[in-house]
Amino acid sequence: MSEVNATTSLAGEEAVGFSPFRRGWMKLLRNRAAVFGGLLILAYLFTALTAPVLSPGDPSAPNLMASLERPSWKHPLGTDELGRSILGRILYGSRVSLLIAIGVVAVGLLVGVPLGLVSGYYGGKIDFFIQRITDMLLAFPGFLLALALVAILGVGLKNTVISIGISMVPIYIRLVRGCVLAVREQVYVEAARALGTKDVTILRRHILPNVLVPIIVQTSLGMGTAILFAAGLGFLGVGVQPPTPEWGAMLGSGRAYIFNAPHVATFPGLAIFLAVLGFNLLGDGLRDALDPRARG
Amino acid sequence: MFQYVIKRLISTVPVLLGISLLLFVMLRMLPGDPAQVLAGQMATPEEVEVIRHQLGLDRPIHVQYALFLARLAHLDLGRSARTQNPVIQEIWARLPNTVLLAVLAISLACLFGIPAGIVAAVRPNSWIDYLVTSSALVGISMPVFWLGLMLVVVFSVLLQWLPAGGTGSWKHVVLPSLTLASFVVAFIARMTRSSMLEVLSQDYVTTARAKGLKELWVITKHALKNALIPIITVVGLQFGMLLGGAVLTETVFAWPGLGRLIVDSILARDYPMIQGTILVFGLLYILVNLVVDLIYAVVDPRIRYE
Numbered sequence: 001m002s003e004v005n006a007t008t009s010l011a012g013e014e015a016v017g018f019s020p021f022r023r024g025w026m027k028l029l030r031n032r033a034a035v036f037g038g039l040l041i042l043a044y045l046f047t048a049l050t051a052p053v054l055s056p057g058d059p060s061a062p063n064l065m066a067s068l069e070r071p072s073w074k075h076p077l078g079t080d081e082l083g084r085s086i087l088g089r090i091l092y093g094s095r096v097s098l099l100i101a102i103g104v105v106a107v108g109l110l111v112g113v114p115l116g117l118v119s120g121y122y123g124g125k126i127d128f129f130i131q132r133i134t135d136m137l138l139a140f141p142g143f144l145l146a147l148a149l150v151a152i153l154g155v156g157l158k159n160t161v162i163s164i165g166i167s168m169v170p171i172y173i174r175l176v177r178g179c180v181l182a183v184r185e186q187v188y189v190e191a192a193r194a195l196g197t198k199d200v201t202i203l204r205r206h207i208l209p210n211v212l213v214p215i216i217v218q219t220s221l222g223m224g225t226a227i228l229f230a231a232g233l234g235f236l237g238v239g240v241q242p243p244t245p246e247w248g249a250m251l252g253s254g255r256a257y258i259f260n261a262p263h264v265a266t267f268p269g270l271a272i273f274l275a276v277l278g279f280n281l282l283g284d285g286l287r288d289a290l291d292p293r294a295r296g
Numbered sequence: 297m298f299q300y301v302i303k304r305l306i307s308t309v310p311v312l313l314g315i316s317l318l319l320f321v322m323l324r325m326l327p328g329d330p331a332q333v334l335a336g337q338m339a340t341p342e343e344v345e346v347i348r349h350q351l352g353l354d355r356p357i358h359v360q361y362a363l364f365l366a367r368l369a370h371l372d373l374g375r376s377a378r379t380q381n382p383v384i385q386e387i388w389a390r391l392p393n394t395v396l397l398a399v400l401a402i403s404l405a406c407l408f409g410i411p412a413g414i415v416a417a418v419r420p421n422s423w424i425d426y427l428v429t430s431s432a433l434v435g436i437s438m439p440v441f442w443l444g445l446m447l448v449v450v451f452s453v454l455l456q457w458l459p460a461g462g463t464g465s466w467k468h469v470v471l472p473s474l475t476l477a478s479f480v481v482a483f484i485a486r487m488t489r490s491s492m493l494e495v496l497s498q499d500y501v502t503t504a505r506a507k508g509l510k511e512l513w514v515i516t517k518h519a520l521k522n523a524l525i526p527i528i529t530v531v532g533l534q535f536g537m538l539l540g541g542a543v544l545t546e547t548v549f550a551w552p553g554l555g556r557l558i559v560d561s562i563l564a565r566d567y568p569m570i571q572g573t574i575l576v577f578g579l580l581y582i583l584v585n586l587v588v589d590l591i592y593a594v595v596d597p598r599i600r601y602e
Contacts (some may be wrong), residue, residue, distance in 0.1 A: 033433075135311060136314045136315055139578050139581060140536075140574075140581065141537050141540045142537070142540060143540030143543070143544075144536075144574075144577055147540070147543060148570075151561075151570045152319075228439060232439065232440075232441065232543075232544055235544065235547070236544065236547055236559050237563060238559065238563065248439075248441075251441065251445070254445075258449060258460070262449045266445075266446070268442075269439055269445065269446070270442075272439045272442065273434075273437055273442065276437040276438075276439075277433070277437035280433060280436060281433065
């Protein structure tokens with residue numbers, strides 16, 4: 001999906017004369033897959049914002065008389081083992097997963113971007129130090145790192161965010177550092193330095209704008225990964241704890257009823273899939289539209 | 297070559313030491329007292345004290361770490377706080393199960409992913425290309441544990457062809473390895489496609505075609521051989537993700553592997569076991585990366601390790 005296909009690259013040529021962001025935006029709108037991804041994300045944001053209106057009442061209040069009911073008019077997606085509406089819990093679950101995803105990406109950005117900038121711009125000992133820590137974090141594949149951090153920090157919403165957030169930090173550090181190395185030696189940076197501009201100003205005004213596009217792309221993909229990881233931790237029982245409606249945890253408890261009530265595990269998984277798909281489609285589209293050089 | 301392997305193996309030692317130090321320090325900064333957990337709620341303070349002494353938790357922290365390292369050198373990772381068995385013994389018992397699952401999954405993923413990526417690249421923007429790229433995207437976005445459960449619904453609950461979990465016969469391996477493979481096949485197909493697309497536009501491919509060579513020969517001999525390096529890289533990286541996916545897959549299918557062990561240990565706050573399994577996972581990942589580096593040299597003779 002990373003290649004610019006014929007129609008989108010044509011759109012880019014037609015748009016010569018517009019600003020790069022305007023051109024990218026037009027390319028993005030011509031990319032049907034990315035637009036579909038954007039619509040999925042809009043639907044996801046909508047349910048997250050309006051869950052209390054769409055599904056009034058407490059999503060965690062049990063109603064044991066109605067446990068494990070199949071989908072019906074009253075409960076379009078059926079009920080879980082405690083008789084709670086699965087649709088209602090999925091709607092509320094979108095708030096939980098959105099909250100986690102935003103928190104995770106915020107941790108990744110706030111910690112990873114400054115460290116990457118400093119590491120790439122100053123080089124030397126500080127670069128060496130930051131890179132060795134990055135190596136150590138990267139010695140674990142993402143999900144295992146998050147799991148290991150949960151093992152240390154403990155379960156719960158806050159620790160889920162911190163653990164997955166930290167597991168993304170090395171990705172941002174590497175990404176930003178690489179971009180900084182590429183622009184550090186450019187003439188305009190040298191000129192700014194020769195004029196006596198402060199390092200902080202150079203980093204903010206001359207270097208950061210150049211690393212913005214990869215950061216935007218990574219952030220969209222990162223939101224998807226965050227939702228997936230959080231659901232994974234929830235499924236294992238080490239993420240967000242019941243009775244909070246969390247998609248992964250819903251799947252995890254639905255697993256016990258897979259033989260007589262498979263709908264309990266089916267629908268939360270579908271919700272996770274659609275949300276992650278949205279961010280992945282948009283991320284791929286953004287990369288094609290804004291940064292045609294990047295492949296992979 | 298041999299020297300390079302030795303050098304690479306030695307260079308993993310600082311990383312592993314770093315990981316072990318970080319783990320060690322952080323596990324000890326935790327709230328909650330492992331001695332208390334082990335002794336149980338009803339234990340008297342004296343009993344807790346005895347267990348703390350047995351675990352060496354009453355010594356200064358740097359002494360604890362030194363002791364830990366010394367034991368590590370003898371492959372002694374301590375005893376599980378939950379089962380009292382040596383940690384290394386429990387890991388050893390489950391390691392083959394995880395390795396079997398991982399190797400089967402990665403083989404399946406290569407078997408399907410590489411041909412799919414090649415076909416997509418040879419006919420870009422055709423229906424088959426769209427089929428491959430969109431199924432790859434679906435594969436990447438799908439939670440692996442959900443796919444596993446859906447496979448159980450279809451093949452165990454509805455069709456009743458295959459068991460829903462556990463071990464025993466070859467039938468038990470089918471669903472877990474398919475689930476785990478789906479997780480990586482998408483990445484492999486995507487990378488194969490973009491790597492092949494890049495190579496197929498090279499002059500030497502045009503030359504080979506102009507010489508009148510058969511298309512199949514051009515694709516396998518001229519293109520694929522040159523496109524392999526990024527593919528191997530992604531297979532290696534995916535092996536790491538596979539270890540992460542194994543944790544989830546093993547939980548879905550009640551598969552007695554390392555992944556299940558680590559989750560159970562986290563839930564039981566079994567620190568020695570957590571420490572041991574994480575170290576072993578790190579070691580496995582490092583070893584896979586080393587193997588990938590060595591395969592580079594076999595595939596691409598321009599790469600030499602002095």
